[in-house]
Amino acid sequence: MATESKSRSMKPPGLQSRGTASTQLMPGSLVSPPYNSCAWYEKENLSRAQAALHMSNENLACRLAKLKVNAGRLQRELFLLQRHIKEFQCPLFETYEADILTRLIDVVHAHQDKKMMGGTAISSESIAEREIISRAYINASKQVQEETIEKLGLSSQHYQAIRRYEEQVAAYRSPNPFQTEAPFARWLLEKKDILPGKYAFWSKLYPICYGRSVEQSSTIL
Incomplete structure (x- = not known):
């Protein structure tokens, strides 16, 4: 008997550790090696391949949702960037042209004794205010009479320039048409010999729109 008890107590260490480890783990535990990532699908009678495919589809759906969110964010940022470029970084000449023609519309309507619809407040504009004021100028440009221009x-040619205000001009105007008076005047004087036609066309508007000659406006700081 002593020999038998002694042999039981002298089991190999490896066998003893494995027996001890097996008693510490719950049957069917997911943390027991080897780890089976698809074990919980076995309750739904799915094969390992079906379970893996199901999980892959879920991962793809999650990634697709994230891509849609990112795409929406990028689209909004692109829209804001395009608006910024259009409104604040457009070619300088187009802004100069838009501002002086906007002033001409004001002057013409004063001579025609017609009040512009929507008003012509000169200030910093919100996006909504800009749309309203631009629409008012567009409507006013359509009411300009050629005889008043004469x-x-x-x-x-000046009349035709106003006629294309909606399609080619309105989008480039500044909130305050006076802010480009001096820069445009200096630009015209620089290009006087190179572009005499442009100089003659636009310089003629300065006394009417700003009450000063191109030379006088160019000295404004």
Whole structure:
């Protein structure tokens, strides 16, 4: 008997540790090696391949949702960037042209004794205010009469310039048409010999729109 008890107590260490470890783990535990990532699908009678495919589909759906969110964010940022470029970083000449023609519309309507719809407040504009004021100027440009342009000493080319205000001009105007008076005047004087046609066309508007000649406006700081 002593020999038998002694042999039981002298089991190999490896066998003893394995027996001890097996008693510490719950049957079917997911943390027991080897780890089976698809074990919980076995309750639904799915094969390992079906379970793996199901999990892959869920991962793809999650990634797709994230991509949609990121795409929406990028689209909004792109829209804001395009608006910024259009409104604040457009070519300088287009802004100069838009501002002086906007002033011309104001002057013409004063001579026609017609009040512009929507008003012509000069201030910093919100996006909504800009749309309203731009629409008011567009409507006003359509009411400009060619005979009024002639009375101001301008040509039919100036009238045609106002006629294209909606399609090619309105989007580039500044909140305050006076802010480009001096820069445009200096630009015209620089290009006077190179672009005499442009100089003659636009310089003629300065006394009418700003009450000063191109030379006088160019000295404004």
